[in-house]
Amino acid sequence: MLRMKRIHCCETGGVCLTTKHEVRKNQYFDSVTLMVASSAMRQMDGVINAAVMMGTDHNRDLMRNAGLIGPDTPTFGVNDTVIGVQAETDQAAQDAIAYFDTFINGKKASAQAQTQVRATSLPTAKSQCPQTNFAVISVPGRYARAEAEKALGLGLHVLLFSDNVSLQDEVELKEMALEKGLLMMGPDCGTTIINGTALGFANVVRRGNIGLVAAAGTGLQEVTVLIDQLGGGVSQALGTGGRDLKAEVGGKMMSLCLEALRNDPETQVIVILSKPPAKEVMARMLEQLSTMDKPVIAAFLGGDPSLVEGTNVVWAGDLEQAAKLAVLAAQGQPTTLPPQDTAHTETYVTQLCATLKPKQTHLRGLYSGGTLCYEAMLILQEEGIDAWSNIALDARWKLPDGQPSRDNTLLDMGEDFFTNGMPHPMIDFRQRVERMEREAADPDVAVLLLDCVGGYGTHADPAGELAPAIRRAKEIAAQDGRDLVILASVTATETDPQVRSHQIQILEQAGAVVASCNAQAARLAAGIIRRQRQE
Structure with a gap:
């Protein structure tokens, strides 16, 4: 049933705005489909705003x-599709809703018109293509375990992109995978490169002899991109899911992936990326690494370098260092890095602070990548700058979900609160743009x-989405x-679909300062805040 309400009328004879909303019971569409439809509806003549979302509490x-x-909207739940349109006329609102139906019907017709037979289940897909040995699963979290179990039962390695999967389900899925000698990467595993094939959110990087395993999706992207920029290449880049190194999971996939890299003839250097593992997991990992005959670089972000003292593991303090050390090792050179060029940074800080007011002493970070947000927090902390965050390092600085920013704040907008029923912020920029303002x-x-x-998998033009919001x-x-310094970094290569240099140009033309990587952007931000505090 379609409902309508008047929300505003200009008393001087201006345009009356109308809101229409409709609830489609028990109709599920993936968040990317709904994002594309919503974007097209907002571009229609006479439409002021429009959104089509699944009926989660957050989306409500x-x-x-x-x-x-509003209050007169029919009741709905998480399995229902909710359509809302604000327009200049009733007809414009109705046309937008009609467009959604046309859009969905068109997708169905296109799928049916394909000459290739489309499988509607994993068993059917396996029977149609018996040589298949890998499944990528992206379904709502409540269905993820069942689908992953089916895939493992069919002898398929699994990349489980889905989030909102319980820790117990993760443990049991990984135990099942180990019994079968299969990879179970995830849940919430967004990035993997296997034999040059990118899966999920992954970049186009040159092939080489550096193999990576990470419990950090955007961390894996950042390091592989930096390796490419430094002239190195990647043999494999394996994700485990962010919770794999917790005590409850025990590093099950990390251990299996390390063995895979040990036995991979194309891998000559191994890189590990994650937050510090649980103590008992770290002990088992170091025991495993002690038997490796290949150089190992480890970036346990936020960890203590003494963890690897007396071992064959080279410590990296951040993602940039991990990439540089890996390339040196791959070239057979000593794994030592020169000190940071602080003089150049301080000169740049002076230039950027010149237009700021004395009372401007805080920063805000809005990230689509959780590991990048985490790395920035660590760098700020090293510089004596504490920050509120939804993924705070210290519980005292935990910003409750949905709360406005305080003082210095860094947000990971890829966390479950923001993505429940919404596309990932690497795809859909609406929430980040609104927060920027x-x-x-x-x-x-x-x-x-x-x-x-x-x-791959990210927005076709992320800088193009950010540029109007930056302006x-x-x-x-x-x-x-007053002025506002907007610092950005670009995690992309020249061979990515978005083209790194093109993305940098768009951001700079919009007024942003683009650093060479996330770590450098965070250091520059820290320098500005320190200088402003001194003023």
Whole structure:
């Protein structure tokens, strides 16, 4: 049933805005499909705003706050599709809803018209293509275990992209995989490169002799991209899912992946990326690594370098260092790095602070990549700058979900709170763009930190999505008589579909300062905040 309400009418004879909303019971569509449809609806003549979302609590709040649903909206649940349109006329709103139906019917017709037989289940797919040995699974978390069990039962390695999977389910799935000698990468595993084939959010990097295993998706992207920029190449890049090194999971996939890299003739250097493992997991891992006859570089972000003292493991303090050390090892050179060029950084800090007001002493970071957000927090902490965050290192600095930023704040907008029923922020920029405007309006903010992640699976033009928001953020600050430094980094290569240099150019033309990598952007931001505090 279609419902309508008047939300505003200009008393001087202006246009009356109308909101129409509709609930489609028990109709599920993936979040990317709904994002594409919503974007097209918002471009239609007479449409002010539009959104089509699954009926999660988080999406309910988003649509209510946008004025797209109200008290008279029919009740709905997580399995229902909710359509909301705000338009200049009733007809424009109705046309937008009709477009959604046309869009969905068109996708169905296109799928049916394909000459290749489409499998509707994993067993059918396996029977149609018996040589298949790998499954990529991306379904709502409540269905993920069942699908992963089917895949493992069919003898398939699994990349489980789905999140919102219980820890117990993860443990049992990985135990099942180990019994069968199969990889079970995930849940919430977004990045993998196997024999040159990129899966999930992964970048186009040159082949080489460096093999990586990571419990950190965007960390894996960042390091493989930096290796490519430094002239090195990647043999394999395996993801485990972010919880694999917790005590409850026991590093099951990390251990199996390390053995795979040990036995891979194309891999001559091994890189490990993760947060610090649980103590007992670390002990088992070091015992395993002690038997490796290949150089090992480890970036246990936020960990203590003494963890690897007396072992054959080379410590990397951040993702940039991990890439540089790996390339040196791959070239047969000593794995030592020169000190940071602090003089150059300080000169740049002076230039950027010149237009800031004395009271601008805070920064805000809005990240699509959780590992990049985590790395930035660590670098700020090293510089004496504590930050509130939804993934805080210290529970005292935990920012509750949905709360406004405080002082210095870094947000991982790929966390479950933001992605429940919504596409990942590497695909859908709506929430990040809206938050950028809010942060820019705070007169105490000096720096806005952003990541821009390219590669397969991500938005076709992430910089193009960020650029208008960057301009708008700087306009908001200028209207208040101040400047705003917007720092960004680009995780992409020249051979990615988005083209790294093109993305950098778009961001710089919009007014952003683009650093060479995320770590350098964070160091530059820290320098600005330290200088502003001194002022």
